[in-house]
Amino acid sequence: MMTTTTTLKTTTISPPSVKSFANTRRKALLLRRRNAQNRNLITTVKAVVSEDKTDDDTTILLPDEVKDLKLRDIISLWITQILQTYGDKPSSDNAPIVEGEIDDLVGGPIFLALYPYFRKYGGVFKLAFGPKVFMVLSDPVVVKEVLKEKPFSFDKGVLAEILEPIMGQGLIPAPYKVWKERRRALVPGFHKAWLDHMVGLFGHCNKELLKNLEVQAKSGAVVDMEERFCSVSLDIIGLAVFNYDFGSVTKESPIISAVYNCLQEAAHRSTFYVPYWDLPLADVLVPRQRKFKQNMTVINDTLNGLIKQAQQMSYTEDLEELQKRDYSKVKDPSLLRFLVDVRGADVTDSQLRDDLMTMLIAGHETTAAVLTWALFCLTQKPELVKKVVQEIDDVMGTDDLNRPPTYEEIEKMELSRFCVAEALRLYPEPPILIRRCLEDVPLPRGAGDRDITLIKGMDVFISVWNLHRSPECWENPDEYDPERFKKPFKNPGVKDWAGYNPDLLTGLYPNEIASDYAFIPFGAGARKCIGDQFATLEATISLVMTLRKFTFNLQKDPNEIGMEMGATIHTAGGLPCTLKLREV
Numbered sequence: 001m002m003t004t005t006t007t008l009k010t011t012t013i014s015p016p017s018v019k020s021f022a023n024t025r026r027k028a029l030l031l032r033r034r035n036a037q038n039r040n041l042i043t044t045v046k047a048v049v050s051e052d053k054t055d056d057d058t059t060i061l062l063p064d065e066v067k068d069l070k071l072r073d074i075i076s077l078w079i080t081q082i083l084q085t086y087g088d089k090p091s092s093d094n095a096p097i098v099e100g101e102i103d104d105l106v107g108g109p110i111f112l113a114l115y116p117y118f119r120k121y122g123g124v125f126k127l128a129f130g131p132k133v134f135m136v137l138s139d140p141v142v143v144k145e146v147l148k149e150k151p152f153s154f155d156k157g158v159l160a161e162i163l164e165p166i167m168g169q170g171l172i173p174a175p176y177k178v179w180k181e182r183r184r185a186l187v188p189g190f191h192k193a194w195l196d197h198m199v200g201l202f203g204h205c206n207k208e209l210l211k212n213l214e215v216q217a218k219s220g221a222v223v224d225m226e227e228r229f230c231s232v233s234l235d236i237i238g239l240a241v242f243n244y245d246f247g248s249v250t251k252e253s254p255i256i257s258a259v260y261n262c263l264q265e266a267a268h269r270s271t272f273y274v275p276y277w278d279l280p281l282a283d284v285l286v287p288r289q290r291k292f293k294q295n296m297t298v299i300n301d302t303l304n305g306l307i308k309q310a311q312q313m314s315y316t317e318d319l320e321e322l323q324k325r326d327y328s329k330v331k332d333p334s335l336l337r338f339l340v341d342v343r344g345a346d347v348t349d350s351q352l353r354d355d356l357m358t359m360l361i362a363g364h365e366t367t368a369a370v371l372t373w374a375l376f377c378l379t380q381k382p383e384l385v386k387k388v389v390q391e392i393d394d395v396m397g398t399d400d401l402n403r404p405p406t407y408e409e410i411e412k413m414e415l416s417r418f419c420v421a422e423a424l425r426l427y428p429e430p431p432i433l434i435r436r437c438l439e440d441v442p443l444p445r446g447a448g449d450r451d452i453t454l455i456k457g458m459d460v461f462i463s464v465w466n467l468h469r470s471p472e473c474w475e476n477p478d479e480y481d482p483e484r485f486k487k488p489f490k491n492p493g494v495k496d497w498a499g500y501n502p503d504l505l506t507g508l509y510p511n512e513i514a515s516d517y518a519f520i521p522f523g524a525g526a527r528k529c530i531g532d533q534f535a536t537l538e539a540t541i542s543l544v545m546t547l548r549k550f551t552f553n554l555q556k557d558p559n560e561i562g563m564e565m566g567a568t569i570h571t572a573g574g575l576p577c578t579l580k581l582r583e584v
């Protein structure tokens with residue numbers, strides 16, 4: 001079969017035209033600067049190993065960039081790893097091939113670099129960098145086929161390999177057999193009565209945040225709101241999942257610094273060809289690996305202690321009984337308690353540990369990121385903020401600005417909810433989903449004009465970023481416009497795509513069904529996020545409570561912040577704001 005090969009020059013790669021990234025020259029400059037920094041980042045991660053030669057395992061000095069590594073950094077480095085290590089054989093898949101230089105992608109955030117290719121070559125293309133090849137999917141019809149119709153024709157590929165040492169057999173990296181069993185056990189834990197109770201927990205933790213922010217507002221300090229949102233979402237996930245109070249809104253936590261260190265180690269491993277850490281005694285002889293082992297011990301000891309405590313008081317009950325519980329009378333409402341108490345729960349301590357660890361990591365930064373982006377976008381739209389605050393006041397009144405909203409009140413605040421959804425659309429976290437083909441998968445045509453087959457063994461990137469910003473699927477795709485979710489959108493140009501239809505909304509938030517797979521911030525199909533409702537409610541409550549009590553002023557040029565947050569693999573400067581107590 002014939003394939004078309006097109007060579008792109010380095011200079012053709014530019015970030016997508018995001019409205020907030022208005023100044024093109026400035027954009028190019030910043031991108032170049034950040035790319036250089038990211039290259040350094042990768043080099044410095046390697047350089048840390050040379051420090052391992054010293055025997056001082058307590059004084060490994062990590063540069064700031066490495067200390068700040070977050071989930072998105074790791075995903076970016078994983079992609080680098082795929083590019084450097086994997087690739088399908090040149091195949092007869094019939095996809096358009098785009099060729100480039102590997103430097104184009106590995107120097108910066110991959111999800112941004114893929115956007116111009118998407119605009120030029122369409123929703124399915126194959127990116128070839130020397131001998132390395134992978135398929136990029138950005139078409140809703142094709143993505144639906146992969147995520148919903150054929151979820152088990154794929155696994156998580158290199159992502160699973162790198163996450164396994166941290167998450168073990170947790171849902172994200174678990175092989176199919178374990179995944180199926182654990183998914184069946186975990187999903188009922190997120191039942192209605194529990195989620196209702198969580199609304200109270202979200203309110204409680206955010207009240208602590210408000211107290212803290214009030215002090216900062218009175219002192220006129222510049223507050224890093226990203227960091228604040230990270231703390232509150234960490235406190236929430238700790239209490240919700242294993243009834244552990246990190247108290248990170250008010251203090252530092254040794255266990256969480258251990259979690260971040262372990263994530264850094266995953267990133268570090270993703271840049272090496274030779275898995276030296278698997279060698280006998282590596283965890284004794286190499287200080288870096290010793291450190292990793294120590295951190296894993298801190299985390300495991302804490303989690304195992306909590307699991308043991310939960311096991312000691314077992315109150316076995318039928319699933320239906322548990323789901324009907326009056327949570328206001330339950331002392332420990334955590335998911336861990338649920339997993340231990342449910343009748344027939346034949347689960348080992350190590351599996352429980354893997355489940356908890358996975359949810360701790362998956363449910364923390366993602367929520368903080370959407371809140372940060374929502375506030376970032378809102379600070380640039382004062383008229384919209386007025387409208388949102390008016391909605392909140394209409395529903396909640398203005399008597400007590402510290403009072404958290406109830407579930408029923410959140411139901412009435414459509415605009416506030418759509419502010420969260422719109423931040424998830426513009427800045428999805430993760431921006432790319434990673435898969436590897438377990439068998440040949442012929443793709444539907446969607447917007448394309450060819451019959452393409454994904455070949456067994458091929459690495460596939462589903463670009464959520466591209467889908468969410470596709471001009472074929474969204475009007476003014478780069479505009480932050482939460483009210484778009486009220487209006488239908490259709491485009492017969494995308495064959496077999498039903499468009500966005502607000503009449504199909506079933507829950508409180510837009511989803512893949514109403515958008516026919518053009519909006520997938522939580523993935524879709526069998527591997528869809530199990531914490532989606534939890535996270536959207538949590539984020540809405542946080543946003544409502546902070547907007548109701550404070551006005552925010554961004555303390556940096558939004559172009560620069562947008563660039564830092566969007567074009568790099570992590571938010572370097574956070575979201576610096578000064579706050580004022582709102583006057584009512």
Ligand code: HEM
Nearest residue numbers: 171359362363366367429433521522523527529530531535
């Ligand atoms: C705004 C917040 C969140 C976002 C944007 C998000 C996004 C995602 C996405 C895109 C996936 C699918 C990954 C893929 O298909 O490769 C996923 C999976 C997952 N998420 Fe979330 N998530 C969020 C919050 C949470 C929370 C709060 C929890 C737990 C309490 C959680 C637990 C999980 C788990 C366990 C999986 C794996 C599901 C499976 O493979 O069966 N997430 N998440």
